[in-house]
Amino acid sequence: MGQLEGKVALVTGGNSGMGLAMAQEFARQGARVVIFGRDLESLRRAEETIAGECLSVAGDVRSLDALARLAKDVQDRFGSIDILVANAGGATIEPFHEVTEETFDYQSDVNFKGVFFTIQYLLPKMNDAGAIIIVSSSANSRAVPGMSVYGAAKSAVRSLARTLTLELADRKIRVNVLTPGPVATAAYERTGLSEEEIAAFQSRQSEQIPLARIGDPQEMAQAALFLASSASSFVAGAELVADGGMTQV
Numbered sequence: 001m002g003q004l005e006g007k008v009a010l011v012t013g014g015n016s017g018m019g020l021a022m023a024q025e026f027a028r029q030g031a032r033v034v035i036f037g038r039d040l041e042s043l044r045r046a047e048e049t050i051a052g053e054c055l056s057v058a059g060d061v062r063s064l065d066a067l068a069r070l071a072k073d074v075q076d077r078f079g080s081i082d083i084l085v086a087n088a089g090g091a092t093i094e095p096f097h098e099v100t101e102e103t104f105d106y107q108s109d110v111n112f113k114g115v116f117f118t119i120q121y122l123l124p125k126m127n128d129a130g131a132i133i134i135v136s137s138s139a140n141s142r143a144v145p146g147m148s149v150y151g152a153a154k155s156a157v158r159s160l161a162r163t164l165t166l167e168l169a170d171r172k173i174r175v176n177v178l179t180p181g182p183v184a185t186a187a188y189e190r191t192g193l194s195e196e197e198i199a200a201f202q203s204r205q206s207e208q209i210p211l212a213r214i215g216d217p218q219e220m221a222q223a224a225l226f227l228a229s230s231a232s233s234f235v236a237g238a239e240l241v242a243d244g245g246m247t248q249v
């Protein structure tokens with residue numbers, strides 16, 4: 001029997017990278033899965049790779065209307081959810097002096113506002129004793145040049161998990177943070193760097209990781225499964241850092 005039998009799990013950004021790996025793993029463990037992202041084509045492709053019942057909903061986490069629609073679609077299809085992974089996000093590399101109001105708003109809206117309101121809008125659909133997992137980044141504790149807004153937004157969601165742990169304690173909802181280090185996903189292509197620059201960036205990062213390599217999305221899915229399942233029943237308000245030791249030594 002799977003570890004998530006009978007559960008319903010929602011993963012934002014479940015159409016790509018580590019979110020997709022989580023959605024696939026949760027489904028293998030018996031969960032029915034909802035995925036949310038903007039790109040219709042990758043949502044459709046992702047749905048085909050997820051076992052069992054899967055609902056995909058298109059929308060932008062920055063839009064409260066889209067989140068309200070997501071909550072309604074979830075309610076109509078499954079009634080409620082047990083697991084919520086606020087994973088959608090991403091970085092662009094931009095030196096501090098080049099950050100504009102527009103790029104600042106975009107980065108903070110996707111990585112902080114989006115997480116905040118995803119949780120707020122989905123909470124009424126969440127069963128008591130559920131699990132919320134917020135995906136942060138090792139950039140929340142370790143400076144990465146060009147990631148000033150992203151790093152701050154990822155620190156903000158770490159803080160949010162602490163507050164929510166207390167505010168949701170009466171409902172026995174556990175809120176935890178998964179903090180990945182560098183992981184091989186499409187995120188790198190979205191940074192605005194060229195292929196050569198990405199290879200050089202990853203190689204520099206690998207040198208700073210005790211395990212001497214970039215992580216795999218499947219490794220993040222296993223970490224998320226731990227936080228989503230009863231295996232972590234006494235873990236709340238915590239941060240699970242999965243970065244090959246990069247920020248831990």
Ligand SMILES: NC(=O)c1ccc[n+]([C@@H]2O[C@H](COP(=O)([O-])OP(=O)(O)OC[C@H]3O[C@@H](n4cnc5c(N)ncnc54)[C@H](OP(=O)(O)O)[C@@H]3O)[C@@H](O)[C@H]2O)c1
Pocket residue numbers: 012013014015016017018019036037038039040042059060061062087088089090091110114135136137138179180181182183184185186187188190
């Ligand atoms: N890869 C890494 O090295 C790394 C390291 C630390 C933390 N992280 C974090 O891990 C999470 C997942 O990233 P990933 O590496 O798996 O990258 P990815 O493959 O680029 O996936 C990002 C996902 O987020 C969704 N997304 C982005 N902006 C969105 C928006 N405005 N509204 C709705 N969905 C949105 C994307 O879907 P659409 O494009 O269809 O919207 C996509 O499914 C992110 O929060 C990222 O910051 C990544």
